[in-house]
Amino acid sequence: MKLVSWNVNGIRACVRKGFLDYFKEIDADIFCIQESKLQEGQISLELEGYHQYWNYAQKKGYSGTAIFTKHKPISVSYGVGQAVDEPEGRIITLEFEKFYLINVYTPNSKRDLERLGYRLQWEDEIRNYLIELDQIKPVILCGDLNVAHEEIDLKNPRSNxxxxxxxxxxxxxxxxxxxxxxxxxxxYIYPERQDVYTWWSYMSKVRERNIGWRIDYFIVSKRIAELLIDSQVHSDILGSDHCPVCIEMNL
Structure with missing residues (x-):
């Protein structure tokens, strides 16, 4: 099974920049996007063979997530646990027979860290939510998690x-x-691999020089990690300030 996650930074703009070409070429079983930046009815994607699930932010042109899947889920939920009215459209959970898939767009703390408190509260809620789900069946979490975990995960850790x-x-x-x-x-697969990033600033020549951060992830329950075949970062795919990430699993 092939799963893809991509922060498209505006799906309408990304479609104009070749999103559908990549979508068709990668032929994922499940394709998740973050930062769709639109409201219901503002785009119609003809994705033959896929079920579509969208979570829109209340604020126009902001945030939002979506999942396109060849496999119809058992159930679909939006928000974290009981917080189905989460206003920024940041999370979708699909339940399948053997696992849960959670697509997340984690809040940014902002340059001056004015949203750090909210962000940390969000992290606690997500962790508790994942633990609850993991007690039922294994979990696959994907998305823009807006954090470079270790120094190896960004180009300039000291200055950042x-x-x-x-x-x-x-x-x-x-x-x-x-x-x-x-x-x-x-x-898990590439513990020491360096200079692999998923996001680059729009500043001049930053992406060309690969001055980036790895902030887009697939996180899986440890008990199914052995089913991972590969984990890839498709840094050659343009269309957003992020690039797609992909895993293949023997599910």
């Missing part, structure tokens, strides 16, 4: 310490999550 996405608090929350019985699929 304390910045949004690389604070001790955010990194610690990721460490806490993994300690609960989950693994970062990419680091």
């Amino acid at each position: 310490k304390g910045n949004s996405g690389f604070t001790e608090e955010e990194r610690g929350k990721m460490t806490n999550l993994l300690a609960e019985g989950f693994v970062d699929s990419f680091r």
Whole structure:
């Protein structure tokens, strides 16, 4: 089974930049997007053979997630647990026979860290939610998690310490999550691989020089990690300031 996750930074703009070409070529069983940046009815994607599930933010042109799947889920839920009215459209959960798939767009703490408190509260809620689901069946979490976990996960760790996405608090929350019985699929397969990133600033020549951060993940329950075949970062795919990430699993 092939699963893809991509922060498209506006699906309408990404479609104009070749999204559908990549979508057809990769031929994923499940394809998740974050930061769709639209409301219901603002786009019609003809994705033959796929069921579509969208979670829109209340604020226009902001946030939002979607999942396109060849396999119809047993159930679909939006928000975290009982918080189905989560206003920013940041999470969708699909239940399948053998696993849960959770597509997440984690809140950014912002440059001045004004949203760090909200972000840390979000992290606790997500961790508790994943632990609850994992007690029922294995979990696959994917999305833009807005954190570079270790120094190996960004180009310039020393100069970015304390910045949004690389604070001790955010990194610690990721460490806490993994300690609960989950693994970062990419680091599980490639523990020492360097210079692999999923997001680059729009500043001039930054992407060409590969000055980036790895902040897009597939996190899986440790007990199914052995089913991972590969974990890939498709940094050659343009269309967004993020690139797609992909896993193949023997599910």
